[in-house]
Amino acid sequence: MARESKESRHDRLRQALNEDLFLTDSELARLLGVSIQTVRLDRMEIGIPELRERTRQVAAERLRQVRAISGAEIVGELTHLVLGREGSSSLRITDDMLFTKRAIARGHYLFSQANSLAIAIVDAPVALTGLARVRYRRPVTRGEQVDARAEVLRVVGSRHLIRVVSQVNEDVVFSAKFYIVAKDDAG
Amino acid sequence: MARESKESRHDRLRQALNEDLFLTDSELARLLGVSIQTVRLDRMEIGIPELRERTRQVAAERLRQVRAISGAEIVGELTHLVLGREGSSSLRITDDMLFTKRAIARGHYLFSQANSLAIAIVDAPVALTGLARVRYRRPVTRGEQVDARAEVLRVVGSRHLIRVVSQVNEDVVFSAKFYIVAKDDAG
DNA sequence: AGTTAATTAGTACGTGCTACCAATGAGCAG
DNA sequence: CTGCTCATTGGTAGCACGTACTAATTAACT
Numbered sequence: 001m002a003r004e005s006k007e008s009r010h011d012r013l014r015q016a017l018n019e020d021l022f023l024t025d026s027e028l029a030r031l032l033g034v035s036i037q038t039v040r041l042d043r044m045e046i047g048i049p050e051l052r053e054r055t056r057q058v059a060a061e062r063l064r065q066v067r068a069i070s071g072a073e074i075v076g077e078l079t080h081l082v083l084g085r086e087g088s089s090s091l092r093i094t095d096d097m098l099f100t101k102r103a104i105a106r107g108h109y110l111f112s113q114a115n116s117l118a119i120a121i122v123d124a125p126v127a128l129t130g131l132a133r134v135r136y137r138r139p140v141t142r143g144e145q146v147d148a149r150a151e152v153l154r155v156v157g158s159r160h161l162i163r164v165v166s167q168v169n170e171d172v173v174f175s176a177k178f179y180i181v182a183k184d185d186a187g
Numbered sequence: 188m189a190r191e192s193k194e195s196r197h198d199r200l201r202q203a204l205n206e207d208l209f210l211t212d213s214e215l216a217r218l219l220g221v222s223i224q225t226v227r228l229d230r231m232e233i234g235i236p237e238l239r240e241r242t243r244q245v246a247a248e249r250l251r252q253v254r255a256i257s258g259a260e261i262v263g264e265l266t267h268l269v270l271g272r273e274g275s276s277s278l279r280i281t282d283d284m285l286f287t288k289r290a291i292a293r294g295h296y297l298f299s300q301a302n303s304l305a306i307a308i309v310d311a312p313v314a315l316t317g318l319a320r321v322r323y324r325r326p327v328t329r330g331e332q333v334d335a336r337a338e339v340l341r342v343v344g345s346r347h348l349i350r351v352v353s354q355v356n357e358d359v360v361f362s363a364k365f366y367i368v369a370k371d372d373a374g
Numbered sequence: 375a376g377t378t379a380a381t382t383a384g385t386a387c388g389t390g391c392t393a394c395c396a397a398t399g400a401g402c403a404g
Numbered sequence: 405c406t407g408c409t410c411a412t413t414g415g416t417a418g419c420a421c422g423t424a425c426t427a428a429t430t431a432a433c434t
Contacts, residue, residue: 034382035383040422051422052239052389056242058249059249108298108303112299115294133321238391
């Protein structure tokens, strides 16, 4: 019986850590059927840090993301804003926004960008979406930057009608009309 | 000069860790101006685990989230599905879906749940949202479970008209109509 | 058989702790 | 002042999970 190739063991190592980040070298050794030293040599070769460092990196990344999300009620980056009138934001499509099988962004990212921009424009303590009409013009793919521009069309009492148009370069990829209801803080 | 109260030191400890999770006991000791033993006694008293355990917990939480997102093309949990006909999913509103200031879920979570459910129903390699009409009936708050039911209303060629109604208990909180365009793999 | 790459064994050391125990100091009641 | 108590500090032993290094063993192949 030929010995397993190093490459295939490396694959199994990566696979195992992919399923469970918190495996110690000794657990990996048992799992792969090799000595602990081999596991360590393997990790060195493919540049996988030790358990504690892996854990640390994941935790740090998570903290970064949590901060980004709780800091941003807005999906995308706000580039321009006149309260009660207009605004714009841009969003770069990254891998985690794609359908896994295809390099096409899931629709709700475009919706979220537009919706959060529309809400940001309404000058009120709390604004809720009441109704939306949405049109997806063409798929958006990895790496593209989506620029959304929003303007207030009409205001009736607490109800704002806002139109958002999202473009990649000069290409309209998405458009929507939102009815946003502003509520005072007591609401 | 009166010695600082233990309580206020505990506050400073919590504060310090809030700003930087990755402080070792010895760094904390320097920061708080006490010995390392005192830091450890303090941690015991207020139930803060050691650096590695804190890190581990944060990392573990992140993995839970990443899985929830990448494992599911569906937002929410799919509870029922008949391809080409109907389906349902449920989504529990957690803290990270809320506006920070208020316990109200952001609209795009409801949209995402409904949209992903609608796409799941269409029996095609790739399905894209072409158009959506969305109505938010009432705000949804922390801890509520949103059950979305979707049914195909009409199919014309590759275009599917799908209605989704989302309820909390018997209460309709959201409804939408989606035009979903099915594409074959070559598209 | 000789050479080479791969694997295993083993030791010393490092970090960041827990779990202890003993010593010191500060505040206060009797 | 004495005795008591709580808070703080110092120090040691041990543990988990490593790194870094050296040396021995095994397998594979010309």
